[in-house]
Amino acid sequence: MKRKGISRRKFMKSGFAWVAGTAAGLGSIGKFPTKKKIKAVSRTSLKSLRAIPTTCEQCPAGCGIIAYLDGDRLVQILGNPNHPNNRGGICAKGIAAINLVNDTERLLHPLKRTGARGSGAFTQISWDEVYSTLSERIREMMEEGRISEFVIDKGQDDSLLDRFLASLGAPRIIDRHILKNLNRRAALTSMVGSPALLEDVGNSRTVLNFGANPFSNHDLFISFARRLVHARVEKGAKLITFDVRLSETAAQSDAWYPAKAGTDGIVALAMARTIVDKGLADSNFIENKTDFTLSNLKSLLDPYSPQSAERESGVKASDIERLAVDFATQKPSVAIFGGGITDHENGTQNARCVSLLNWLVGNLEQEGGLFFPRLSGRQPDKEKQSQLIPPNRGNTIRGIQELEQTKARIDTYFSYLSNPVYSEPDCQSAARLLNNDKAVPFLIVMDTHLTETAMLADVVLPAATFLEGWGLNSAPSLNGIPILNLRQPVVSLLSPARALRSPAFDVGKLLEPSFQPMGEAV
Ligand code: SF4
Structure with missing residues (x-):
């Protein structure tokens, strides 16, 4: 079925009706163009709590949330009543995100494996060592024309990561969000030309x-x-x-x-x-x-x-x-x-x-x-975008199963907020593949916790939680009006954990000093 002469709703003319936390994005954290007043007090001290609006990134819904702080301590997360999609409601996972930040089991330092793969024996290393090891491997793959041996397993969307990957050529990308909806996307694309x-x-x-x-x-x-x-x-x-x-x-x-x-x-x-x-x-x-x-x-x-x-x-x-x-x-x-x-x-x-x-x-x-979803036009101005970035976004593949079926050669497998050893439908195959250091010579995992997949890694990197960094997210709007969500830090990083965008910048700079994934204007 083809789209023929489908007219847009007239309210589309209003363009971005919503830019969450715009004021905060301009540098004044905590200010927010609210309609409803957002107030909260501590249940124990009855002191007023500081309310900071941001975006939940634990699933593709991208709900608007309010983080409440007692001093510098994150004490509560609730839905943002002014967000046009979730209108103040959030799920249990959103409320529980407070534990992601405050959990005592969080990874704090980059780790390097010292025993056999999967033995759980690690030692602490510096970020500089991580960057030089990773950039050397990427440079070799690029120079030898085998960047397809670089596999990225992406558990969470990150626009900067996409641009970084695009700048490398065509690594293999496992996009967990796309994989989840593969049949739905295929059906709709074949019928209306849009995957959603x-x-x-x-x-x-x-x-x-x-x-x-x-x-x-x-x-x-x-x-x-x-x-x-x-x-x-x-x-x-x-x-x-x-x-x-x-x-x-x-x-x-x-x-x-x-x-x-x-x-x-x-x-x-x-x-x-x-x-x-x-x-x-x-x-x-x-x-x-x-x-x-x-x-x-x-x-x-x-x-x-x-x-x-x-x-x-x-x-x-x-x-x-x-x-x-x-x-x-x-x-x-x-x-x-x-x-x-x-x-x-x-x-x-x-x-x-x-x-x-x-x-x-x-x-x-x-x-x-x-x-049809109305997504915000958040792509950077092409003229201002670095020449280093080609239009392709790598080579998206159908998960670990495809790697095994095609007997793909792998040099480096980089897993970002993804835990295939636990969450792949055939998780035992995933564990077998990632535990085999001949099939996967270098496994690097970036996550907030020492997950089942991280336990097999050669290098483990601590990741920032979504509450500790910046990001943009263009979640589909159920009102038909494009939404551009700003995610802003509500707590500062207490550990050496870094949002992936930091390694994306730093590894890029090591590969090419003029690397500028967001374009020279930013
Ligand atoms: S609050 Fe729940 S539904 Fe909303 S984005 Fe977070 S995890 Fe998803």
Whole structure:
């Protein structure tokens, strides 16, 4: 399906409606252009606490948070009521981020392995030793034309790291965020030319949910869940969930259908056929904004009757028909999907089948339907950007599995806030590969704690937490208005830990003294 003549909403003209903490970004930490006054007092001393707005970076949602300090001590984290996405709500992980900073188990110094790999024997080394070892290896790989043997495992987005990697040529990049949504991105890209679409559930009357569990996890977790709850409680929206298990979201739905595993796509196609057969499809949208005609679709959907879907899925044909009619008539309606149907074999096709329901009701750029993410235009001015930076961003690969399948040669594996030995779906393979010093001659891990992966490393670097450094984040906005989040330090670094941007600068400078990843103007 191609995008044809999709008009932008008029409020897009307002450009950046939100720049979190702009005043603070100009050098006055703690000032913030608030609408609601943010005040707090210590529960023990009743003294006023200092409130500093910043951005949570523990998941892609990028919630606005307020860090409260008693003197210099971080004592509480709450949601920022003025943030347009999360509107004051945050999850337990956001609240618990206080422990990241204050944890006594935090890594404090760069460490070098002294015993066998995985033995846990380390000795402290200086940052200078780290920089010269790493820059020598990178220089050799670049000079010998084998920079593809440099693997970066990125557990958190960092715009400066991306620019640094781009300046090296084409290292292999494992981007954990992209990997998590591979099938979803593939499905949407093939249908609308964009890897992401946002669901305007806050304005929907009918939400058909195939395998998503937004009350437990979602890319925009709290912001999305709050809108869904608001639509249900304030506007009486219906939520219907298909899931093999009674998930947190299924349990809160108006109806739950435990379709047999792997059959969601067939159920969606049977609903699509019902909508077309009953003449309920948005013919204007199909004829003018897709590559199909209604008669094409009718013949393509013909094999997927509700009765055949019942035999495959166990969901009654009469329920499939009734839900399809409700979806097409109780508008605005939206079909959403999640890992329950995408993170499997056929995940891409499942996502395409569910997406078809949205196109049949003309659900693109519609209130209560789907819309393209509006990201802020935060890319630096190309003219001012260093000539050292080529446009490519390296070579993104499909994780450790791809390294093993292609028997890729590896010189250096750099893991940044990623713990594949614990979190890869096949974590035992990851452990085997990273524990093999012939397959991975040099393993360097940068993290806040001595993780399972760090235990195998040749060099371990202490990372700053997101509460100790600067950053920009352009989280997708659920209001359709671009958001540019500023992350500012709320506590100073008490240890030699450094945000990765410091090594990105320093290693870059060792390689090339004129290295300037942000452009000469910055
Ligand atoms: S949803 Fe994500 S960004 Fe928001 S508070 Fe929780 S961890 Fe942080």
